[in-house]
Amino acid sequence: MATEDERGTTKVLVITPDSLGKRMAGPAIRAWEMATVLSDVADVRLVSTVAADLESTRFPVGFADEATLRGHVAWADVVVFQGHVLSSFPWIKRAPVIIVADIYDPMHLEQLEQTVGMPEDDRLRAILETAEVLNDQIERADFMMCASEKQRDFWLGQLAAVYRVNPFTYGDDPSLRRLLSVVPFGIQDQPPVQRTHGIKGVVPGIAETDKVILWGGGIYNWFDPITLIEAVELLSARHDDVRLFFLGAGHPNRHVPKMEMVTKARDLADAKGLAGTSVFFHDDWVPYNERADFLLDADLGASTHFEHLETAFSFRTRILDYLWASLPIVTTDGDTFAGLVREHGLGRVVPPVDAAALADALESVLYDEAESAAITERVREFAETMRWRKVLAPLVEFVKDPHPAPDSPLTLLTPRTRIIADLQTRIRGMESSTSWRVTLPIRLVKDVISPSAGRSRRRRGAGGTR
Template identity: 35%
Template sequence: MAESASTPAVVPPVRLLMVVPDVVGEKMAGPGMRYVALAKALAPFLPVTLAVAESGSTALDFGTLNVTVRTWHDHKDLQKLVDECDIVFCQFFDTNVVRYALRAGKRVVYDLYNALPIETIGAERISGHTDAEGKDREYAELLRYFRFASKAGSYFVTSNERQRDWWLGYIMASDGIRPSTLGGRGPDDIVGLAPFGMTESDPVQQRSALRGHHGITDDDFVLIWAGGIWDWFDALTPIRAVAELAGTDSRIKLVFYGTVHPNATIGKPPAVDRAEELARSLGVLGTSVIFLHDWVPAEERADYLLDADAALSAHKQSLETHYAFRTRVLDHFWAKLPSIVSSGDWFADYIEKEQLGLATPPGDVEAMKAAISRLSTDVDLRERVVGNIERVREDWRWSATTRELREHLTVKVDTLAFRPEPADTEQDSQAQLGTGALSGWALARGLIGRVGHRLRLGRLARLLRPTKR
């Protein structure tokens, strides 16, 4: 039967290619967890292809969800994946393949969920360089990449309002928006919010991973540091606070877990060694302050979190702090743990406003001691905080945090403008396939000083893709 003239044609959903920037599978850090969770959240609304290239990844099971996992080894594989999609979603992606995608009429959505230029500028080392000249050179290469992304992206997502304002300024200063291309779009249609989220299901403890182990008893008050210790974090202040409190209250235990990254390129940051050395010098290593270096598989982290009484995240006072979005705090909410955090970043303001824990000035040992003592002794306070967490935590499910992205990939897809290939004004075409051993997030993280070996950002793709395997 012929279709009625009044019956609108059925428009198939766009095909989304998500280029994963890190290891995925059994052991995942934040970036890998993010892309797997995004795929699961978006798959009910459009077909998703997950492009995985990172060494160390293991099999993923998406059940009946409309997610296809594909591996790639070189630029030809990537181009084939681009041919089969309508929109590319990526954090880092070789500029030549992006140019190929734009010439083919594809649209690129950049995931700017962390302000990497802000993280990088204050790092101890950049691509292994600690001298000002070397750091400046490598930093300039990083900015070159994001200037290219500003011109190539049809849409961008980030984590909070502060970051959105910063990225809007960066994109405009990079000539990513012109009067001819604005098209009446508002800020939300240029840079949307897609922060990290929590799984739809609540945590379930399969075993006790802390209590009954490592000298921790059921009577102890356990503080957990849920994640790595990077340049901008301050593990030393809580260690000093706990060491001083240990003299009068041996129940207080601070546990760092997952301090060695599952990606061997990143591994164990120097900040972890410094933290351990301080705990050793204060006589609390292995007693009041415990380091568990193994990266905990995502499905097992509830075993650790649910053994804790509160969670702690402390950072230094820095430029990075103002724009940061501490994704580990979502694990605090997921496990209904009161937070002790350093003030100054977005989440600290949110935690104080919603009364989800206590915030202390960065580097203030006395304030940290007072916050720990208060939470460890005031049962009524902890119960009130847990009640407040229950009130807000539904706002942080992945189904909620992906709402804007989902709308722009489905209902508002027409607002994602087709972008022309950026002019080759900064020789970004030199970002050719190189001999780098790993891709994406791992090498970017090497760039900003999470690893000590000497990686050079160089022509970027050398840092953004693996060798042919």
């Protein structure tokens, strides 16, 4: 830990639209860990726009309403934020601060799944508004962070669409890594320590000798707990000691709606007679500092999902906890972690929606002691590459030398940004013409649904669930 004299003089404000407390979801965990690591090199404050009930000896932590947030932003040299913060408080875009956008969660892809079943107009509005929330961020940010190289390619396309790939950003760095870098979710530097059992011998129906498959997070609509429950049913016919434990059937952030998939998973377990015998749901969200009690009671970590766009560009943060606890992993193919599991021998990868293949993979890892031990050792070695202090290195380096992007509005009076502003104005003027609307009907749809929105009316949401 750096002393006050060793820390830099840069003032960094980290803002999350997620709840900071004993029970935290992915966005809040990420914000907390960023603040912790950055406090070695900068003067840091961490605030939540929803709720905060945490303390740190390294930096102030608190809840910020709009008035309080204005004071924090006025104090800061650099603002690091997630989710809907910029759209909920649009005046931040005009503040004379350097802005870092944490876009590790492609929320607009989540919305494609989360809004299934909504009325058509509401669904289209939600998806378009979320895309515009993200466009707001990447148009203004001086530095951006995403979760993987594949995700970075995706974001570069969106950056190009909003004119951020231009001669000035390219001239500053032809790789554009000074503008957009890969900063994945990480794991704690300290190893997990179990203070008491969280599952085995504690949950009625789960003995200390049972084999526990852990679902280590929320049950969201873009996941596939259904196939996993079906696989456990098949496996239970061969082994009477297999248990599936869903760790997060609820959510600590009141702004995250209950997902339909939670109900479907519970109903299926009930219908098959597995609930309370082979399949178990933990209704509460486990406190962040107590999750090791549950992780270290598991024999395997599972992550199953469907084959769709959200999967392709996702980064399953729950798997980081599996790595932290040295758990073998069984996962569905198609996402970034499936490639890592396959490449580094961290477990088994199975096709989507294939209960038989999934049951076989679970069986081989749970009941082949030699294979399980070898996988555990490889997981332990790979986990060292994902420590928070390693993965956050690009952000730390930026904060050590913070600078506006070469096309930033902070330098709006310079000739280069006047050129960009003029081009943007002329192009957006074309959007209002009849011919432009004919060639790009999605703009017409957006105008009809939200004619005055532009980027002024935004929902104040949690900004993702990862």
